[in-house]
Amino acid sequence: METAIATKLVLFSFQSIAGKLGKMLEEEAALLAGVEDDVRYIVAEHKSITSFLTAISSRRKLDVELNNWSQELSEVAYDAEDSIDEFDCRLRSTQGFFKYFLRSIKLLKDRHNIASEIKKLKVQVEDIKRRHDRYFHPNEATISGTATGLDMTDRYSDPRIISHFVEKAQLVGINHSRDKITGWVMDGNCPQLTVISLVGFGGLGKTTLAKTAYDDLIIVEGHFQSRAWITVSQNYNIKELLKKIIRQISVNEKQIRDVSGCQDARLNTEQLLNMMDELQLVQTIRDHLHGKRYLLVLDDVWSIEAWESLSIALPQGIEGSRVIVTTRIEDVAYTSCSHNRQFIFKISPLSPEKSWELFCRKVFDAPDYNCPPELENIGREIVQKCDGLPLAIVTIGGLLASKPDNKFEEWKELRDQFSLEIQTNKKLSKIDQILGLSYNDLPYDLKPCFLFLGIFPEDYEIGRKRLMRRWIAEGIVSDVGCFPAEKVAERCFNELVSRSLVQPSKFNYNGTVKSGRVHDMMLEVIISISRKVNFAVLLNEHPTNLPQYQKIRRLSSHEGSSGLVPNTDLSHLRSFTSFGEDVPPLKDYRKHRLLRAIDLEGCTAVYHFHRKSFSKLFLLKYLSLRNTELSELPDSIGDLQNLEFLDIRGNAIKELPNTIVKLQKLVYLLAGRFCRNPNFINLKVPKEIRKLKGLRAFGTASVDDNVQLLQEIGELVNLEMLSICFGDYDVSHGMLKEINPLLSKLNGSLRSLTIIQSFVNLKKALDEVASPPLLLCKLHIQTILGGLPGWFASLKQVVKITLCNTQLQLQDLQVLRNLHTLVKLVLETRSFVRYEQDLVFDQRWFTNLKFLKIRRQCVSFGEGTLQSLEILKMSFFFPGWSIKGIEHLHGLKEIHVDTSDMHIKEMVKNIAANHSNRPKCFAITNRFA
Secondary structure, three states, X not given: OHHHHHHHHHHXXXXXXXXXXXXXXXXXXXXXXXXXXXXXXXXXXXXXXXXXXXXXXXXXXXXXXXHHHHHHHHHHHHHHHXXXXXXXHHHHHOXXXXXXXXXXXXXXXXXXXXXXXXXXXXXXXXXXXXXXXXXXXXXXXXXXXXXXXXXXXXXXXXXXXHHHOOOHHHOOOOXXXXXXXXXXXXXXXXXXXXXXXXXXXXXXXXXXXXXXHHOOXXXXXXXXXXXEEEEOOOOOOHHHXXXXXXXXXXXXXXXXXXXXXXXXXXXXXXXXXXXXXXXXXXXXXXXXXOOOOEEEEEEEEOOHHHHHHHHOOOOOOOOXXXXXXXXXXXXXXXXXXXXXXXXXXXXXXXXXXXXXXHHHHHHOOOOOOOOOHHHXXXXXXXXXXXXXXXXXXXXXXXXXXXXXXXXXXXXXXXXXXXXXXXXXXXXXXXXXXXXXXXXXXXXXXXXXXXXXXXXXXXXXXXXXXXXXXHHHHOOOOOOEXXXXXXXXXXXXXXXXXXXXXXXXXXEOOOOOEEEEEOXXXXXXXXXXXXXXXXXXXXXXXXXXXXXXXXXXXXXXXOOOOOOEOOOOOOOOOOEEEEOOOOOOOOOEXXXXXOOOEEEOOOOOOHHHOEHXXXXXXXXXXXXXXXXXXXXXXXXXXXXXXXXXXXXXXXXXXXXXXXXHHHOOOXXXXXXXXXXOOHHHOOOEOOOOHHHOOOOOXXXXXXXXXXXXXXXXXXXXXXXXXXXXXXXXXXXXXXXXXXXXXXXXXXXOOOOEEEEEOOOOOOHHHHHXXXXXXXXXXXXXXXXXXXXXXXXXXXXXXXXXXXXXXXXXXXXXXXXXXXXXXXXXXXXXXOOEOOOOOOEEEOOOOOOOOOEEEEEOOOEEEOOOOOOOOOEEEEEEEOOOOOEEOHHHOOOOXXXXXXXXXXXXXXXXXXXXXXXXXXXXXXXXXXXXO
8 A cells, every 4th residue: 555655656756846847948948058858858758657657556565676666766756856946946046146147157056066967867767767668568557447467466355344244242332323323214204215424534433333224123124125235445346336236136137138128048147237238237226126115325435426326326216215325535425415414424433431341342251341450551541542443442452352361561562562563463454454445545646645644743733724835835735727736735635624534623714624633543554654655754752763775854853752863864854843842943954955844833942943044945935933932033034035934923023034025935924922912913024025025914013103114015915814013002194094005905815804903093094995805804903993984894705803992882783784704703802882781683683603702792682693603602791791692593502601700600501401402501710700
């Protein structure tokens, strides 16, 4: 499996090389004088290399020599890309110099260097071609949908078959789920054909759950006139699957003959089926099932195409027929299920106690399944590492049960060497095989995206935006046709979520996934593959010793890291990520000139490294110093000519160096410590910030009373996100007048706007905006208004609004009531003047609002209002304040109340307990109340 991934990673790298060389031929042809033919040779030759790699990438195993060749090819691809990138970056960083001194020594030196590198690369490619010719044979080509001769000799038993033969004693934590699925299957109130989708990642027990329902006595004893169980899998053949259905539903030979049109008595049923085309097979099934109540299980469906090809054989009817689909892919579940996705069942990992019960039932003898006291603590630690995955619990339990004696030392060794055991113990190989099936199904461009998840620690909450930006910075994701890299990265992330490979942990107000986690067992598999294909190196509590020949390209240092052995070569490093407050970063970046990304978010040990060495990082695109307690940035930051992302939020940095305006490729400049007191947000911005024409996100910037600065920001016409703070004092008339042209100039690009000011009323200035930014999706206003500008009611695309210290009148809420796209509304302290009077939400207001937070304000919800609201948060309710009408919020799922008034807390709890939707209630006492 890892070889297939390795070859796909090489494919990815070689396509990147060819693209970059082709671009250089177009844009820098004069600088490649003397080696143009070599470049063209490389670009052309890469096609045959990638063709061969594509052919072998689907094989489960390769012989040792071919496997070594693939790994070597990967290193060549990486080295070549490094050379090209560094040369290209040097050329572009000194274009002004070339303009006047074309024959300078520096130019000649750089041209000589790239010529040498390209000739060296050509020699390597020629060697690759010779090996390609040696190994590639026409009869080994992979034909779409069929296996090669090599594949045919590489058959192994499918580990998923164990799901069909699970002892009843091992069915732990499944009763509730089984009863729900069986209830859907037997529901007499739903006579239409109903498709039930069971979805979850590998090893959670989808097949086991479906099998328990399929074998239920009520079902087996004649409720359905026909039943069939079909395993679809990744490499399916529709005709073969249709024939399996025909065999299981017992179609008689006469029906088959009638559809096939063949009456030759010498042909038996199997011969007739083999003669039929797909259309005839579908017709045979439809004819037989018409008017019957049938049950069909389609197990392990990997694609929408597979579902659609099979579903046409299933006649609609009102006999109460049912289809159960099991899949790892959410898109398949959503496409196949019936009745507005009502019958989707998402499989969850087992709870800690159910996990322990399952483990004991596998390891110890009936009827008590008791664990000896001396083994319980270490046994629970082993089970904890399985993270609720039934497959892992049963498999590891089976390994321990096979031991002649339950010895503490053996259990301790398994716990301490858990990762190694998973990777090397043949008795545990089914875990790797089943989870690894998800890798096999990924297209090659998603392989590195998923392997990249392995740099994060166990149980780490991975932010979607952070992950996407890292992919882009390292070239794992790039523009595709008319789609920018950001859109491509978002599609990749959503695809990983859809395939159940990333488990969502937090959602944004608009329903998109904000962050996610990787299951611990899946992470083990990722790390194992990553290590074998040299994708990334992790530093954790165990000493990291690497083979001398292995080049480290991605390095991730975790909390408790023991570090690398002295004199480890990091000259090929592409990215460095540090997790944990006390994890020291690299000390001198002059030794790591190929770095594309440095991510030190949350690391407070930044005093260890030499920041001035930034000046040598020609290729750096991503730099995160977020929450590192830095107080200043070095002037050398201006030398990072390719920097696209800079995050210095959460620090004590009060001023950006003047050199920041040299970063012409900067797209994201995120700064400031965002909190309610503007004193902590002030970040002085240098003059000529207008030079950063590529900026799309900028904030939070302190504009103080600087009219020129506001004018310069207005020239950043590509800004999509802007956050500005006017400071903690009066704003001049000139500054107020400048708000109009600022917002008018940005009205076509701005999607997110934050304005912070403490004392001055900005209502008039906002009212006078001639061409307001009506495309805003997010709006945060933290300043005195006294009333809402009229154009706020025209924000037809806004999904989130935050108001703080705006001191509005209660009736001002009506300005926003018809914003049907609004999903999240936050009303912070002093949003309204009359906080002791009820803020009333009437019927048909905010029709799509899902999240509402109200701070220090009495509130009343009328009958029929906020029908889409799911989460309600209220805080700082003092004695005597009121909350009315929560019972009218019929869609409510969560209520959060933060108050010192025990009467209000009890009232809210009682309302939640009697609410029609039974929302969860979180009531805490605020110690500042």
